[in-house]
Amino acid sequence: MLDRVRQPPGEPPIVVEGLKNQFGDFVVHEGLDLTVQPGEIIGVVGGSGTGKSVLMRSIIGLQPPTAGSVTVLGKNITRADPDENIGVRCQWGVLFQGGALFSTLTVGENVEVPLKQFYPEIEPELRRDIARYKVLLSGLPEDAISKYPSELSGGMKKRAGLARALALDPKLLFLDEPTAGLDPIGAAKFDRLTKELQQTLGLTVFLITHDLDTLYEICDRVAVLADKRVIAVGTIDELVETKHPWIDEYFNGPRGRAALGSHKRANG
Numbered sequence: 207m208l209d210r211v212r213q214p215p216g217e218p219p220i221v222v223e224g225l226k227n228q229f230g231d232f233v234v235h236e237g238l239d240l241t242v243q244p245g246e247i248i249g250v251v252g253g254s255g256t257g258k259s260v261l262m263r264s265i266i267g268l269q270p271p272t273a274g275s276v277t278v279l280g281k282n283i284t285r286a287d288p289d290e291n292i293g294v295r296c297q298w299g300v301l302f303q304g305g306a307l308f309s310t311l312t313v314g315e316n317v318e319v320p321l322k323q324f325y326p327e328i329e330p331e332l333r334r335d336i337a338r339y340k341v342l343l344s345g346l347p348e349d350a351i352s353k354y355p356s357e358l359s360g361g362m363k364k365r366a367g368l369a370r371a372l373a374l375d376p377k378l379l380f381l382d383e384p385t386a387g388l389d390p391i392g393a394a395k396f397d398r399l400t401k402e403l404q405q406t407l408g409l410t411v412f413l414i415t416h417d418l419d420t421l422y423e424i425c426d427r428v429a430v431l432a433d434k435r436v437i438a439v440g441t442i443d444e445l446v447e448t449k450h451p452w453i454d455e456y457f458n459g460p461r462g463r464a465a466l467g468s469h470k471r472a473n474g
Contacts, residue, residue, distance in 0.1 A: 217280060219244055219378055219410050220265060225274035227260050234260050236434040238274070247404055247411040248439075249421045252431030253452060258414045259303075261431070262380055265412070266300060267291060279377065296324045298378040299371030303386065305363040307355040313341060313366045314351035320373045336373065344369035345399050361392045365399075372403070379403070381413045385420055393417060397424050418461055430456075 220242035227234040234257035242248050250258050263269035265276055267283050276284050278298070283291045299320075307316050317337035321328055328336075341351045344365040355363055364384060371379060381400065385393035401424045404411050415421065421428055421442060429439040430453055438448045446457045 216244065218242055219279050220412065221275075221277040222261075222265065223275050223277075225261070225264060225276065226272040227257060227264060227269065228272040233434060235264075235271075238431075238435040240429055240436045240439065242410060242412060243427075244410055245404075245408060246426040247400070247413060247424050249425035249428040250412065250414045250431065251416065251421070251428060251456065256431040257434075258431055259382055262300075262382060262412065262414060266298060266380060267295065292324070296320075296374050297376050298380060299374060299376040300380045301364070301367045301371045301382065301384055303382045305355070305367030307363060307366055307370070309355050312352050312354055313346070313358070313369070314338065316355075316366060317341060317351075317370045317373050320370065324374060337369075340369040340372050341366070343372060343403070345395075360387050361396070364388070364396060368399075372407075375407075377408075377410060379409045379411045381411065381415075383414055383416065385415065385417045390419075393419065394423075400424055418457075 218241045220240070222238060222240040225235050225238040234255075238261070240261075250261065252258050260269055264271050265278065271284060274284070275282055278294050281291065281294050283294060307313075308319070311319070314334065314337045317340050318333050321333050321336060338348065338351055342348060346362060346365050346369065350358070350362060350366065355366070358366060368381075368384075371381075384400070385396050388396060397420050400411065400413070403409060404424075413420070413425065425442075427440055428442060428445055429436050430445065430448075430450075431437070432450070432452050437450055438445055438453060442457065445453055
């Protein structure tokens with residue numbers, strides 16, 4: 207049976223220090239620091255090219271940084287052999303942009319992939335039962351388990367990807383633009399589902415988004431990427447007081463004001 211890393215309660219599940227990511231002569235991050243608190247939903251925002259997805263990939267070990275360190279659940283994953291990180295890797299789930307489902311597998315078979323990878327000793331019948339539960343947990347109808355990705359709408363693909371991300375009962379959930387391409391109603395439903403799962407399962411959620419409504423509705427804090435680093439992190443009320451041109455334009459521009467107005471109307 208796989209040994210999952212145990213972290214003392216109350217300690218930050220993600221700590222990024224002095225991160226540098228460089229591709230050839232192009233430096234994406236330089237001296238980036240970020241600490242994620244346990245049990246929070248942290249939104250990550252920034253302009254195009256600021257490396258939001260690159261940051262996430264560095265945290266989950268898909269993009270080895272040029273310099274700096276990434277500690278996840280108390281283990282420095284940048285200094286260990288990939289095989290030594292398996293006890294940490296089995297404790298995060300990832301929803302990539304567009305769902306990133308395997309097109310030749312059904313929804314249920316997609317959800318079973320991480321179970322087969324990390325817990326190959328599980329009997330096939332139990333594995334199918336777990337997959338069915340995760341599909342229902344993600345808000346999909348039971349008959350979706352036998353459908354292929356090509357038979358799903360955009361919103362259903364997102365939920366199928368979420369079901370796979372939840373397959374291993376993770377402590378950490380990474381969401382990369384989860385509401386991109388969804389209509390406003392579908393996006394709002396996905397936001398509510400994310401918040402419900404975070405509260406019910408005790409998840410810490412790292413959420414990359416451009417959706418201002420998502421930030422206002424479900425994020426406890428927001429980290430802003432600019433100038434190759436995290437220039438500010440805090441609640442939206444704290445960020446709007448920050449004197450930085452991008453932050454001011456993002457939160458106080460027309461879309462930011464519209465999102466704030468919608469949030470106030472929805473919350474009385």
